[in-house]
Every structure is written in structure tokens, then in C-alpha cells.
Amino acid sequence: MAILHSMATETIKGTYSLDVETVRALERLARRWNVSKSEALRRVIQASAAREPREAGREALRALDDLQRSLDLTAGAAADWSAGVRAERRSASRRREPGGR
Numbered sequence: 001m002a003i004l005h006s007m008a009t010e011t012i013k014g015t016y017s018l019d020v021e022t023v024r025a026l027e028r029l030a031r032r033w034n035v036s037k038s039e040a041l042r043r044v045i046q047a048s049a050a051r052e053p054r055e056a057g058r059e060a061l062r063a064l065d066d067l068q069r070s071l072d073l074t075a076g077a078a079a080d081w082s083a084g085v086r087a088e089r090r091s092a093s094r095r096r097e098p099g100g101r
Contacts, residue, residue, distance in 0.1 A: 026044075
């Protein structure tokens with residue numbers, strides 16, 4: 001004999017206005033998934049919310065890629081810049097250390 005324990009799920013009733021085509025799409029999803037319209041709507045919202053942070057990260061990377069492309073930075077120029085920055089940092093460190101000069 002199996003004993004099932006379930007926890008109550010808190011729900012909030014809301015009223016939303018949807019256009020006819022959206023309601024029809026929601027009804028089709030609910031039928032296809034064999035769930036209520038409320039459950040279908042929950043699943044769609046949760047899936048969209050889960051995807052949002054990944055999309056934001058991709059958008060930021062695309063912006064960085066665009067910026068880097070716009071600079072027309074060659075590998076040699078990037079290496080020169082990196083070496084210059086490294087030398088500048090070493091120079092600044094020596095100035096702060098006792099007896100660095």
C-alpha cells in the first residue's frame with residue numbers, strides 16, 4: 001500500500017487579457033501536453049524565464065564581439081598593446097616598492 005504525501009501549492013489567481021490567437025495557441029499547447037491552460041501557461045512562462053539569462057549573456061558577448069571587430073585589431077597589435085600594459089604595470093609596482101628606484 002502506497003502512501004502519498006503532497007504539499008499544497010500556493011497559487012494566485014489573476015486576470016489577463018489575451019488576443020484570440022494567443023488563447024487558441026494556449027489551448028492547442030494544453031491539449032498537446034494534456035494539461036490545463038493554467039499549467040501550459042506556467043510551463044511557457046517558466047521556460048521563457050529560464051532562457052532569459054542565457055540570452056542576455058549571448059547579447060553581451062555579441063556586443064563585445066562587435067566592438068572588437070570594429071577596432072580592426074590585429075594579433076600583432078594586440079600583442080604590442082599587451083606588452084606595453086605589462087611594462088607599465090611593472091614600472092608602477094617598482095615605484096611603490098621600497099627601494100624600487
